[in-house]
Amino acid sequence: MPLAFPLALIFSLVFGVMAWLLPAFKVAAALVGIAAIVTVIRKPLWGLLLFAVIATFLPYTTVEVGIRTTVSEALIMLVWASLMAQALFGQTGPRSQRLPTERLLIAFMLFSVFPFIIGLIVIKADGNGPVNWVRWLFNLSTLFLVPRLLDTRQAREQMIIGILLGTLAMLLLSIPVYLKNGTASSITPILESLGYSSTEAVEKGLASFNSRMGSTWMHPNVTGGALAMLLPLAACFGLTRKGWPRALGLAVTLLGGLGLLMTGSRGALLSLAVVLLWMASRKVPYTGRVLMTALVLGALTLVLYPPLQERVLALFSSNDASTSVRFDEYANFPEAMARYPFGIGFKVDPPVPDSGLYGISNLWLNYVYKLGVLGMLFFCAVIWSWWKHSRPQTKSLILTHDNAIWLGCTSGVMAALVSGLFDHYFSFTTVLIALFWLFLGLSLREAKRLAAAPAQPQTPAGSQP
Structure with a gap:
């Protein structure tokens, strides 16, 4: 019918x-x-x-x-x-076979029922656990939309263009507003007019980050993490396409690099540097040039941009509040594990109100906090399965039109996981984790396509076929 x-x-x-x-x-x-x-x-x-x-x-x-x-x-x-x-109504086509990573994620989602119920019973605080849990599941589900809707190369190309268009719009809004006003909270009136809720609380929360760039992602560290994940894809896509898609990818790469510096997110900057070094070790073309250009532009920005100077100097200061809080969180974390051995579930985010405990600025340990040790091990199993099926099979890589989406998404997921050593935003932050699992799904499916494709002469990016 x-x-x-x-x-x-x-x-x-x-x-x-x-x-x-x-x-x-x-x-x-x-x-x-x-x-x-x-x-x-x-x-x-x-x-x-x-x-x-x-x-x-x-x-x-x-x-x-x-x-x-x-x-x-x-x-x-x-x-x-x-x-x-x-x-x-019987209008769906044949489904592709689930990959091992996808089956593991289904098991992970089913396991989350246990800490969800534990949290409802144990946590005595206001919060809507069922709604938060369902939203989290929907954010993870973007992984399963890739084989259903992005099953052709044209659809995946359209998806990447959509991601880059949205990122470019975010940068074109956020960077001028920050350059004009010089404060993170200057963007909150615009966000309120664009349908954001609780902007007063957001503006209050940004008070301690006011010298850094705010954006539609609101928190500078969240902005930095999102850009660290997106920039490898933008660069790989821009270097291997022609016409306006090439211009789009390179524009996002350049503006995104500037925006990342303005956020002052040290974890995001370090994670992106680690990924670039990994790509250089794999002899990916242009990586050396990108590293040298980044060093030059970073030095110029450091000289001309006082907020970045403050962030860099804070690395060598014993009075850096951000670093001090992180040390307190790690020192306090064993007590949180002892008090909530099965996690706190989805009713509230760490720390539990009136518990006297700290949160934790670490993606991996945040899974322990929310879902218990077993939950974190489930997450590690999913990530290991992804890496096993998506990692490069050769010591050197040639960036081409054919493998650009795979390399960009794989590098983006790697950047997100490395930044997770310093921040927790890729664990349970809504929308951001939906993009993370979407990237992971694209990486998996592109790796499967490349493995099944017959060997073809590869034309390096930037050369004529």
Whole structure:
């Protein structure tokens, strides 16, 4: 049975009732919104591509769908709803076989039921555990959308372009606002007008980071982590494409590097440096030039940009508050493990209110805090399985048009995991982890495609075939 007929019947009845009961302006606005929803239901790939743009440009713009959630997460939910509707009417094609990493992630998601229930029982604090848990599961589910919707090279190319367009829009908004006002909180009035909620609390939280660049990701360290994951993909894509996609990739690379320096996120900068050194050890073309250019531009920025000077000097200072807090968190962490051996679940984020404990600025240990040691081991198993199936099979790599998405996504996931040694944002931060698992899924599927493809003469990036 065609999906269009029942949709047309349902929405014609809805429009009739709305036109009878509501003013014309509200009916017109509802028509536009419902038309967008119907389009996504009929073409779920368009919804995923829209997610790529929104999640990188305005990740925390909110919408009311019974509960208040981000538009990015609402799009993920809508895409899954459209896939279920198509399955109901028999319009889905054959599914590809699940990879071992995907099966492990399903087991990990099922295991999370245990710490979720433990948290509801043990944690005596205000918080909506069921909603937080369901949102976390939907953020992880982007991994499974890759084989369902991004099963062709054209679809994956469109996804990368959507990610880069959203990132470019984020940089073009955030950098000028910061250069004009010089404070992280100067962007919060703009965010409020763009549908962000609780901007007063955000502005208060940014007070201690006010000399660093704010963005639509709100926190400078979250911005830095997101850029560290995105920049390798932008560089690999830009260096291997022609025309406006090449210009898009290189523009995101250059502006993203500048934005990363302005965030002052030391963990993100170090993680990106580690990935670049790994790529240089694999003899990836242009890596040496990129490292030299980054050193020169970094030195110039360090000379001309006082906030970065403060961040670098803080590395050698015994009074650096950020470093001091991290040492306190590590010293306090064994007590948190002893008090919550099975994790705190999803009702609240660390630290538990009124517990006298600290949080933890580490991706890996944050899994212990939330899901217990077994939960962290599950996560490590998923990551090891990903690396086993996605890692390079040769000592030297030639960056080509064919492998650019694989190398960019693999390097981006590596940067996120290294930055996890210094920050926890890639563990349970909504939207950001949806992008992380999307990158991981793209890396896996591209690696599988490359392994199955027949050997072909490879044309290095920048050379003529």
